[in-house]
Amino acid sequence: MxxxxxxxxxxxxxxxxxxxxxxxxxxxxxxxxxxxxxxxxxxxxxxxxxxxxxxxxxxxxxxxxxxxxxxxxxxxxxxxxxxxxxxxxxxxxxxxxxxxxxxxxxxxxxxxxxxxxxxxxxCAGLGEAWLGAGRRFSNMILLTLGTGVGGAIILDGKLFTGHQGAGGELGLITLNPDGPECNSGNRGSFEQYVSVQAIRRRTGLEPEDLGRRAKAGDREALEFWESYGRDLGVGLASLIYVLTPEAIIIGGGVSASAEFFFPTAMAEINRRVLPSSRALLQLLVAELGxxxxxxxxxxxxxxxxxxxx
The missing domain is CATH 3.30.420.40 (ATPase, nucleotide binding domain)
Incomplete structure (x- = not known):
């Protein structure tokens, strides 16, 4: 077999x-x-x-x-x-x-x-909530940064799927109404700024290449990840206001370079979100791969x- x-x-x-x-x-x-x-x-x-x-x-x-x-x-x-x-x-x-x-x-x-x-x-969100980076939290978001951007919402320890089971499409919220077209029919969706495809479109490089260059101290790669972190933080700010999670877990291939974009993502969240909506919020890398x-x-x-x- x-x-x-x-x-x-x-x-x-x-x-x-x-x-x-x-x-x-x-x-x-x-x-x-x-x-x-x-x-x-x-x-x-x-x-x-x-x-x-x-x-x-x-x-x-x-x-x-x-x-x-x-x-x-x-x-x-x-x-x-x-x-x-x-x-x-x-x-x-x-x-x-x-x-x-x-x-x-x-x-x-x-x-x-x-x-x-x-x-x-x-399923990935449930897995991280059960045995992974989200196991200490009752309210969390998982975002998978891959070819597309997937999402999962855990509320009071339960998976939230919304009406007709279609909830949790976190990558399809609008970041820029005049941005690139999305397969969903939207324009400027979150996915069009933080997915692997978006990274390729913006840089002509793979996330792994940009991660290696950043580790080696390449200035342009470091500047890219800072810009990427700001975009991620802007999108997360909207989700935080709606869901006020205890933790946001970031998975998918792009998360391998989290050390280079988490600081600017958190700075953007802190700048845009009222303290009452982000109290004790943790931004974490997924653990289960x-x-x-x-x-x-x-x-x-x-x-x-x-x-x-």
């Missing part, structure tokens, strides 16, 4: 769930205890073409490979919006032919396990299992 498996030697029993993170090139699975212990992780290639039918088959095979005698539920993260009930994938970004796919039903029929879904950014989606999907599954057990 072309898998990369990591089975921990310590044998533990008791109820378990599977967290699954679907990506364009790989599907990550993890088998978790209720305390967050990962007993096994598995990565399988995403079928090409990644039709819903092929993906369901690949996941079913992987679930069997993980062993499911103690598994009580599946949590699933998908790259795109999901309906409010966590049953239907509205669209899966970068996967052809995915529109209103009843994926939870399909997986339940194939595996016999109750299944719940959320989009991948929401590309495992966050899988971990958060497992948390989704635990919540479903505990609610129905």
């Amino acid at each position: 072309g898998t990369d498996s990591n089975l921990l030697t310590q044998q533990q029993s008791g109820p378990q769930v599977l967290g699954i993170d679907l990506g364009g090139t790989a599907i990550k699975l993890g088998r978790f205890l209720e305390d967050g212990t990962c007993l096994q992780s598995l990565t399988v290639p995403t079928p090409q073409p990644a039709t819903p039918e092929a993906v369901v088959e690949a996941i079913a095979d992987a679930v069997t490979a993980c062993g499911k005698s103690e598994v009580k539920a599946i949590g699933f993260g998908t790259p795109g919006p999901v309906d409010a009930a966590g049953r239907i994938v509205r669209v899966a970004i970068n996967l052809a032919g995915w529109k209103d796919v009843p994926l939870a039903d399909l997986l339940e029929a194939k595996t016999g396990l109750p299944t719940i879904m959320a989009n991948d950014a929401n 590309n495992q966050a989606g899988m971990v958060g999907a497992a948390k989704l599954a635990w919540e479903k299992f505990l609610n129905y057990s």
Whole structure:
């Protein structure tokens, strides 16, 4: 099956769930205890073409490979919006032919396990809130700075998804009404200033290159990151006024250079946001890396299992 498996030697029993993170090139699975212990992780290639039918088959095979005698539920993260009930994938970004796919039903029929879904950014937020940089906070925002900008909102310890499950699209708020066009139909969205694509457009370079140059003391790279931090801080200021989080967690590939843009981002927040709305606010780098989606999907599954057990 072309898998990369990591089975921990310590044998533990008791109820378990599977967290699954679907990506364009790989599907990550993890088998978790209720305390967050990962007993096994598995990565399988995403079928090409990644039709819903092929993906369901690949996941079913992987679930069997993980062993499911103690598994009580599946949590699933998908790259795109999901309906409010966590049953239907509205669209899966970068996967052809995915529109209103009843994926939870399909997986339940194939595996016999109750299944719940959320989009991948929401799963990453849940993961960081459960076992990562947000574990000390009840109210937090996660922002993933990658090819696009994903977001997740945790309020009173619960994932907020809003009406029809479409809440938390934090990268699509307007930063500049006359700015670059966005795939969403907006202009000048937050994403158009802080995503990897925005960095490439502004500099002709990759974030990793700019990070290396900044570490070496390159003045232009350092000045770019300061400018980037100001844009990030401006967008975060609007979110802080609405949500007054205890913490903002920054993930995604761009976060590797956080040391160069966090200071100006915080300075911009302090300049724009009333102290009463940012009291004790912490700006932190995500801790779980590309495992966050899988971990958060497992948390989704635990919540479903505990609610129905």
